[in-house]
Amino acid sequence: MKAIVLAGGSGTRLWPLSRKDYPKQFLKLNGGKSLLRQTVDRLLLFLNPEDILILTCEHYKFHVKAHLVDLSGYHLLCEPHARNTGPAIAYGFKYALEKWGLPSDEPVLICPSDHLIEPEDVFAETVQKAAQVAKEGFLVTFGITPSRPETGYGYIKQGERLKEVNDFSAYKVARFTEKPDVATAENYLKEGGYYWNAGIFLFTPETFSKELATCAPDIFALYDNDFDTLTSKFAEMPDISIDYALMEKSSQVAVVPLSLYWNDIGSWDALFDVLEKDSSGNAQTGRVITIDTENSMILGQKRLIATIGLEDHLVVETPDAILIVKKGEAQKVSNLVKQLKNEGYPEALEHVxxxxxxxxxxxxxxxxxxxxxxxxxxxxxxxxxxxxxxxxxxxxxxxxxxxxxxxxxxxxxxxxxxxxxxxxxxxxxxxxxxxxxxxxxxxxxxxxxxxxxxxxxxxxxxxxx
Known part of the structure; x- marks a missing residue:
């Protein structure tokens, strides 16, 4: 098995900590290691460094090297242009086949670089078992067993059972569903057989190429060139995710449930769930003084932050910006960043x-x-x-x-x-x-x-x- 780690994203939902010049995958949000490094260490439980390809962009290349400075042997590839996860994965596969010498029937794990997963040994064991499903010609996606009626994730509905061995199961995917409203999410949990879409995939180059030709011929037409030609023509690729380009169209998709803790840290609300709380339900770092403050997150860097009577709020301070948002509204931070960009605020993109x-x-x-x-x-x-x-x-x-x-x-x-x-x-x-x-x-x-x-x-x- 090999792995491709997607580390080229420039997410804005954790602004003002995450910005285009220094995005989420390089942040140390829950300890001394960046999310990228935690991802690679998790893969090293069942892979060697030589089995890992980090796919990023030219602007982040030196960040990747800095966070993996003590690790040698891994592969590093920069996308010629930003074209979303569909073309990015195709580019990684073409590199793996031609430059890496990857056999066409060897499973490849595709995973983001900015997720939290615990316990890691359960993840490693499940992925290795799922390799057999991938070898049988399926595009495997991993579904997280939901713990609440979450409206911020897409869902996967399981279909007929493909495999059941001890504690391992795999199912055909009946359908993918978009982010639901609260009532729909509650019904999903009651009905059962629904999983959060974790955006983690496993399939062989042979299956990927076959399904790409059927479901995404515009990507396949460019993918069906040698690596150097694909590089020169990469700007012609459509801007589309692997979910829309392939996973939601193919009839050869299987879901393997992951019964563990998973968090994509997709918002400040999600980070608050991860952080350790005090007796008042507050998560705080830095120089913070609170009076009558409950169930809030206060993250400081440089300034003294004092709160009085605050409840259910998220406060994030950096040297050049302060974000204050009510819990439950953090998904709107990306809209805020768009407004900052449109109005020419440099803080939208750059740190001091x-x-x-x-x-x-x-x-x-x-x-x-x-x-x-x-x-x-x-x-x-x-x-x-x-x-x-x-x-x-x-x-x-x-x-x-x-x-x-x-x-x-x-x-x-x-x-x-x-x-x-x-x-x-x-x-x-x-x-x-x-x-x-x-x-x-x-x-x-x-x-x-x-x-x-x-x-x-x-x-x-x-x-x-």
Missing amino acids: TTYRPWGSYTVLEEGPRYKIKRIVVNPGERLSLQMHYHRSEHWVVVRGTAKVQIGDEEIFLHENESVFVPKSTKHRLENPGKIPLEIIEVQNGEYLGEDDIVRFDDVYGRSKK
Whole structure:
């Protein structure tokens, strides 16, 4: 068995923590590991790193590497364009067949990178048993046994039984249903035989290709090329999910029930369910003081947050934004983000801290003709050799050792030492040391946008502009 992990999504439902530049799969929401890393560790219970393909986009490639820095052997593939899960999975399969040497009859597990699943050993055992169903020519989907009349998930209705061995069962899928209203969801639970659609799939390349040709000929027409041709034509792919393109149309779909805890962390309400609560039913992190506050979530980062008389609310604070939403209304956060984008708010897409392949930078202050940043360069990493037409820079080392190139000169800077970088001068910053390098950068000039960078050399292969 092999696995393809989908890690290219840029979800907005957990704004302001999750944003396009740093989406949910890289957040550490329930402990010290990101959701991506938890996903990979779960797969490593029954797979080797060499059996795992991480499918992401170019913009997130260095995030994936950073979160799997101690893991070697896994495959990493970047989609040429964002085209939803249907084309993405087709791209992953084509890579696996041609570049990975995957046999056409070997089952492949498709899973998102941002779900919580417990206990993990039950998941691993069920997936391995379901491999036999996939080998028999079925597109296997995994259904979560519902614990409540949830209206935020799609449902799967089971049909005739295909297999029943000890504690393992598999059924033909009778139909998929969209997210129901409360009354319909309650009826599903009473009737039984309905499962939440977890968006986790298992099938062989042979079955996938056959069903794709029948159910999604527009995708298959492009998929039926070699990998390099598919890459060059990928922009022609339709923007469609695997559910709409294939799973809801095929007659060869089977559902395997998963009786465990599953949460896609699809909203702040969903995260609240996961977090540990105090005696008042509150989940809180950071500097929080509460008086007469009950059944609420207060997540702080930088500021002191004080609440009085709050009940059934969700409060999320980041250095540049605060979200306050009533419990049960968190699904509307995506609508809020759309409004922020339409009105040109940069907070819709970017954090004050921006991550780069070499480390990160945080905007501390900015105004007309100036910007102040804290820059952290990881050990052994270096920025591109670059130049700015419209700004000069002044660097002050706060921690660590910096190797600096300005023009043809190279110098070393230590704590409390500084250097000036004039406009239109080639320069580069590097950390030759063993600890993170931290500097304060003061920019001055008539234009301070991040696109005023001309790159001459870059170890990370980024554009020269």
